[in-house]
Amino acid sequence: MTENAAGSGLKVRVFGRTDVGQIREHNEDNFLVADLTRRTRSLMESDREPPVGERGMLLGVCDGMGGAAAGEVASQLAVDIIYEKLIQGDPPAHHDDLARRLVQAVEEAGIRIFNEARADRTRRGMGTTATIAALMDARLFVAQVGDSRAYILRGERFTQVSRDQSLVNQLIEAGQLTEEEAETFEHNNIILQALGTAETVQVDLTYVDLCRGDRLLLCSDGLSGMVRGDEMREVLLSTRDSLEACRELTDRANRAGGHDNITVIVAEFEGPALSAPAPEALISYQKYALPEAPVETTVRAPAVTQRPYDSEPSASEEANRESRRLRVGHTMVGGVSPMAGLSSAPPGPRVSGAPPSFSMDNEPVSIPTSGLPPSVVGIMVLGAMLFVAMLGYLLVR
Numbered sequence: 001m002t003e004n005a006a007g008s009g010l011k012v013r014v015f016g017r018t019d020v021g022q023i024r025e026h027n028e029d030n031f032l033v034a035d036l037t038r039r040t041r042s043l044m045e046s047d048r049e050p051p052v053g054e055r056g057m058l059l060g061v062c063d064g065m066g067g068a069a070a071g072e073v074a075s076q077l078a079v080d081i082i083y084e085k086l087i088q089g090d091p092p093a094h095h096d097d098l099a100r101r102l103v104q105a106v107e108e109a110g111i112r113i114f115n116e117a118r119a120d121r122t123r124r125g126m127g128t129t130a131t132i133a134a135l136m137d138a139r140l141f142v143a144q145v146g147d148s149r150a151y152i153l154r155g156e157r158f159t160q161v162s163r164d165q166s167l168v169n170q171l172i173e174a175g176q177l178t179e180e181e182a183e184t185f186e187h188n189n190i191i192l193q194a195l196g197t198a199e200t201v202q203v204d205l206t207y208v209d210l211c212r213g214d215r216l217l218l219c220s221d222g223l224s225g226m227v228r229g230d231e232m233r234e235v236l237l238s239t240r241d242s243l244e245a246c247r248e249l250t251d252r253a254n255r256a257g258g259h260d261n262i263t264v265i266v267a268e269f270e271g272p273a274l275s276a277p278a279p280e281a282l283i284s285y286q287k288y289a290l291p292e293a294p295v296e297t298t299v300r301a302p303a304v305t306q307r308p309y310d311s312e313p314s315a316s317e318e319a320n321r322e323s324r325r326l327r328v329g330h331t332m333v334g335g336v337s338p339m340a341g342l343s344s345a346p347p348g349p350r351v352s353g354a355p356p357s358f359s360m361d362n363e364p365v366s367i368p369t370s371g372l373p374p375s376v377v378g379i380m381v382l383g384a385m386l387f388v389a390m391l392g393y394l395l396v397r
Contacts, residue, residue, distance in 0.1 A: 010138070012049065014033055014242055015243040016043060016246060017264055018030070018261065018263040019250045021261050028261055030075035031263050034083050034086075035053070036087055037056070052136075056135050058132070062074075062075035062079055063221065065128065066125050070122070074116075074195070082108075082130070099141050099290055106143045107203060114199055117197075126196055129146025131150050137273060138211075138275075141205060143204070144206065146191055151218075152215070153236045154277055159284065160229070166191045167188070167191070211277035213269070214277070215268045219249070219265070220262065227256060245266045249262075
């Protein structure tokens with residue numbers, strides 16, 4: 001052990017809370033607070049201030065989709081699989097080791113959810129976002145798929161350290177939409193990626209080097225879509241207790257309308273393992289570049305025997321009511337406009353793939369014929385017409 005030896009001097013005060021909101025009938029969100037060293041997942045009072053051991057700590061928010069019970073199944077599978085993967089084997093030897101295990105755990109969750117959905121027609125189309133934070137000594141890694149979020153509060157500065165994988169964020173980054181326009185953009189319900197909707201996902205891995213007193217907020221879009229960032233910052237600054245901060249944030253989202261399930265985790269980091277924040281120690285979105293693995297680490301889903309059925313299952317009523325659709329992101333900034341193909345129609349069921357595109361430049365289609373030369377065919381048609389005309393003349397006489 002080398003880099004994580006300082007972890008024994010790091011303590012975390014943490015709490016998490018999830019709420020169904022004011023509109024939805026089911027809560028499809030799930031969250032994860034786990035001490036990987038002790039292999040425990042608990043928010044009992046005795047577990048809310050754990051010391052960070054050699055394996056580190058795991059925090060995560062997953063926002064399921066798919067209607068009825070399917071979204072709940074997807075998000076539960078995600079938190080369970082990621083936790084189980086990260087408690088296996090020896091403790092991580094260094095930062096790269098933990099980062100690689102985190103990415104592989106998220107990828108494995110995506111594969112397993114994809115296979116579950118493919119094997120059971122009642123769960124077809126289910127998926128989940130995943131914003132998963134893994135802590136080892138002073139370094140916090142964040143693995144991101146979808147549009148749940150991670151923020152850090154340092155002093156009075158409140159910064160998003162994850163990046164939304166959504167159409168609206170893609171348009172903002174491309175300069176085609178301002179943040180003010182994004183608040184009323186009619187297609188802000190489209191996300192570009194989720195676990196379980198394809199065999200593979202692109203996990204966005206970022207990191208933060210923590211300082212003493214930093215606070216982490218993980219949340220689903222049930223909070224970030226209803227409560228503005230400056231209001232979330234105000235709650236964290238005025239409420240030091242993590243439990244009370246979670247309660248106040250979910251209450252504010254409900255008072256704002258509670259249009260979606262609301263899930264929040266708040267954690268505060270203290271201890272001699274962390275340095276005091278320096279004036280130049282600013283928080284920003286920082287991607288973590290993993291060195292190439294010695295062996296192939298990309299895992300693809302094995303073949304799954306599907307259950308036979310006669311027709312495609314119809315989407316459940318709740319799935320049709322869902323306000324957010326999934327368009328798995330093959331749209332790239334600088335290529336085809338992300339706005340292409342969108343209409344002003346209200347959102348329907350989530351879409352699990354981009355529609356096919358057609359072009360007049362495609363290869364021409366050969367239509368089979370009788371094989372006779374066109375001149376011969378023309379003479380035959382003309383002869384038939386003359387015969388019909390003569391027959392009609394004789395009948396009239």
